[in-house]
Amino acid sequence: MSAPGRAGRPLVVLPAGPRALLVELDGREAAEAFHAEVLRRRAAGALPDVRDIVPGERTVLLDGIAHGAAALARELRTWPVPPPRRDGGDAVELPVVYDGPDLADVAEAWGVAVAEVSRIHAGTAFRVAFCGFAPGFGYLTGLPDHLHLPRRATPRTRVPAGAVALAGPYTGVYPRPSPGGWQLIGRLPDPGPLWDPRREPAALLAPGARVRFVEAAR
The missing domain is CATH 3.30.1360.40 (Gyrase A; domain 2)
Structure with a gap:
């Protein structure tokens, strides 16, 4: 097979x-x-x-x-499959306040100033590869390989809804409070319903969607 x-x-x-x-x-x-x-x-x-x-x-x-x-x-098994287009469809724009507790650690790992983390992250074109972990949690790809980061050695017992986080090749936004071991770099000032079963699709960050983070004032 x-x-x-x-x-x-x-x-x-x-x-x-x-x-x-x-x-x-x-x-x-x-x-x-x-x-x-x-x-x-x-x-x-x-x-x-x-x-x-x-x-x-x-x-x-x-x-x-x-x-x-x-x-x-x-x-x-016979399909020739081209690379996915990165510019198709309207992007979901998410305002982010970049003040996460792991921001300084991420800057050190990337070898940049703290202020550069937000510029790099907000300047990246993301796409939702798949969903998992919790309803509405999208795994977003787009960061280049040299910016991939490990999970935290000690997970947090509670990560707030709307937290913007990094782990491995992925960026994610926590749709509701939950434990988590990702590196927290920011938060959505108004998370809104990242998951709404009455909506189609129920996940705001659905697989295949383009996503753009926009730096918001603190």
Whole structure:
């Protein structure tokens, strides 16, 4: 069931039930590219009726396939997948006050002045790769490799809603108070409903969305 893993092409396509397929890919960027291609083909009417498309760090789950799951699995393995576009669609703009308790530590790790952290972060074009951890928590990619940071050695027992944080290759915004071990660099002055089940999509930071942080006055 394996296929060559180049670009965003699947490494493995596995049945995840009678009407579901789990597509495994060669890393985060390949998963992003494949997810974008699935959405593009569905919008163009070139994909069978699929109820849910759920991206992960290295996987994409297609669930609720109305018919032809086996045929779709064979087709998926042959897809040539281009890199995802970074400039498509309107960006979600989030105002941020950069005064997080880990700001100085992040500046030291990046080798820059504290004031530069906000400039670098707000100047980065982000995209939501996938959601997880808590409803409405998006894993945003965009920071270059040399700015990736480890999680804190000791997690906090409570991180406030709206906290903007870094860990590994990701930026995230906590949708509600919870424990967390990410590096806190700022906060949304008005978090608003990052998750609202009455909205479509329920997550403000939904997979595939472009995100831009805007520095706000303290």
